[in-house]
Amino acid sequence: MKILFKQLFLIAFTIVLFSACSEDDDPKITVDISDLELLHEEVTDTDLIVQVYSNEQAFSGYNQLYFLLKKASDNMLIENATITIMPMMDMTEHSHSAPTIQPYVSEERRGLQQGAVIFTMPSGDMGKWTLSVKVAGLENGQEIAFDFEVPVISKEATYQAQDVKYQTLFKKVINNQRYFFAYHLPEGKPAIGVNDFEVYVYKQLDMMTYEAVDGLTISIEPEMPSMGHGSPNNVDPIGKGNGRYAGSVNFSMSGDWAIWLTIAQGGEVVLTDAAFYLEF
């Protein structure tokens, strides 16, 4: 009996030692992919794995994307490659791209690169979205490229959002140019309390080219559509360059929220009576 205990103890001890070691040595452990959804994994024949993540299922609007590169053989992270992405909507008569922020090394999530795509419409019978990914700057000057389909949903589908005033993305033609307005919560998901809140504005130059729009004045007012009340102490987004406007929005309770927008350009209101809609 005693010997058995001794053996058990030794086995347990060894397991503890080993698990401690492997955790310390494993480069995977330094990558923060908590709460992310895997959109795609590409395994190349050149010993490379590329993983693409998002905060949630891709939807028409601003989608933060995360890219993880590692060697298939030893799981070693590759952190300094150059990634270029290109979304494409293939429709029967024509194709178009979408506003894109090219990946860069993420400050919030260790070991990842982050970029973004504002999908300008959901996938459907009209066509489907693909994302082309190019990776350069690898060892030996190696480059790889692949593409994959991204199913993009429409999040407006539920009850209050059937009102066209509630959207996750607004498109509007201003001075003969097509503008896109999308929101983003940098903390990932909405929560009760103070939420960082960003608005991204782009205009379409041609089917493949989009340009960030700066110099707008944005004011916001949150409301719970089913209740008719708002929340206090919100901060209007202020232009930070590259089409990004940062402020904060307060959700005093969970449920359905609409963030009413008034956007002006050079003193002229270009978007009003419109609200970003979200539920949590």
Add this chain to the structure above:
Amino acid sequence: MIISPRHSLVPGKIKSKVMRYSYIILIILISAARVVAQTAEQEQGYLKTMHLDEIQIYVGKDTAADHAIHDQQFVAVEQILEKNSSINLVRRGNFAMEPMINGMSGGQINLTIDGMKLFGACTDRMDPVSAYVETVNMEKLEVTTGAEGSKHGSTVGGSVNLRLKQPEMRVNKSLKGAAGLNYQSISQGYNAFYNLDYSSNNLGLRYSGVYRHHGIYKDGHHQEVNFSQYEKMNHALNGNYRLAEDKKLIFGFIWDDAWDIGYPALPMDVAFAKARIYKLGFEQENLSEQWKKLNIMAYGNNITHEMDDSQRDVIIRMDMPGWSNTYGLNMDTDWKLGSHFLKARTEFFRNDVRAEMTMYPNEGVSMFMLTWPDAVRTAGGLFLQDRIPFGRWIWSNSLRVDVAHNEIKSKIGMAQLEVLDYEYDGSDVRTALNFSSTLMVPAGQYWQAEFTGAYAERFPTVTEQFGFFLFNSQDGYDYVGDPSLDNEKAWQFTSGLYLKKDGFQVNFKAFGYYFKGYIVGRVDETIDAMTLGARGVKVYENLSHAWVTGLNSDWTVKVTDNIVYNGVAEYTLGELKGGDKLPMLVPLGLTNVLMYKYKTFGAEVGYEFVDGRDQENKWSGEMPSDDYHVFNAKVVYQQLLGEYAIKWQLGIDNIFDVAYRHPLDWGGILRPGRSVNIGVSCHF
């Protein structure tokens, strides 16, 4: 005994208000004074001559046919409390009315059970502590006004301690009991009670139970008052175990469940309210020549309260459950040092509260928030009282110091406070000081005067500090707390004049409180209300000053050996800074009871007058009310059958079917119309 006239006055403190609902009191005409005085002596021991500033309402014996002809067990605790001239009830339904002392309520007063701290789990104050105990559990109700009530916690308004009945320990083993049932026509309601007392040399056990079931009642216009029903059950087990001549263990457990409680004055009802209350204590007497008594008690209570509107016609269904758990330790000691009589209490407690609101729209996602954000208060307090007799004068001083640590435990709670832009780091520590000094001066053979000066302080409540969009249906505003709120403070002056001569007794008390940092909600137009239909949002703040003053008086006249007349009068007046009237003040109220007793037959007629309120405080949602006159009557006959005493009781409340409401009643809801009550009980 010269300066204890108020003992004998106590049983006469009756307001006929109470009788509207039933059967309190046919009081004790002949031997009441004697009986109460005796009980007091047992209670107070060596301090029996000095018990002036605490008013005690004895609930009366219920085990034998000793003296009591009335069965108060049919009546709720708060309705007996209301007999006290300084107590009024805030009424939102036909159940769980909230006691108020001299116009002060909620966090301004202490409501304790045997010195145990309990905090209601309802964010809308629909479950005052007194709703979780029953009259059959009670020995007596101890009422103290102002800072003098700080024995049970720092307070500006006073305290009500509900003293549980402990079983006796007699040398001869005995088993006693009682059971009773009564019917109330106005609500087709039943009240039933029973109790069983076992007594032996070293063990005493008392088990009691109550069941109440009331439908909706009709008011004086014969209109049904919807959502006025309720149902409840209470079981209590209390015991003493004698360890040695001077040492005993004391324990108690109360199980109280109420359900399907309607609140006609509110937009929501209560699906259930549950309390589990338990305690274990050790008591030792005469530890030394100086050290007279030691009492250590550990206690806990767990309260769950579920508000919902499933019975109401609403656009969006809503649930508002609340939880309150308290655990504490009290140590009481009594000393006699030279001519000083000292009492000291040390106490610690921890109270955790959480309340949620979830709304369910017909379509779409449900909505959720925390209305009490997992707030935890851990507090310690020290109370000291010193009474010094100077000849026939007595000078009494009391001091209390409290330290409390408040903390928000949940992330959501903290996030909600951020929404309101509060810079609160999640916890705060605060202290409160209460001091009171009383001089009791006998004047001549029959008169006695009493003067009190006090400084009082109390902590803000969880609602006042952390409440999140709590709807108040009286003024139609959502209320939001402020974590940085200061304590409410008050300077208090009270004087009393008491006369006792032969069969004539009068008590007269005048008080004036000057508040600093009076806590009140002020409209904040920058915040949107959350509740559908709410008028706006009020945030609690410390108002620089406010004052309240009032008179309480009661009197008893023994007209003949068989007839006693008793009366109670009260009046309060108060203003906030800026001249607004203080909300929830009682206009002139007058209660008269005429009692007749002959052998085992008793009869009683009550008359209550309350003046109307025309100068209501409009921003607090008060409504004007008319004055009213209400009459009640009852007869009781006690039949002795060997060991058994059977009491037959018949009463009519609101004889003239007056349609009326008290100025403190919420929502313009009228009180019950004429009700016939029939009851019978058996005691052995």
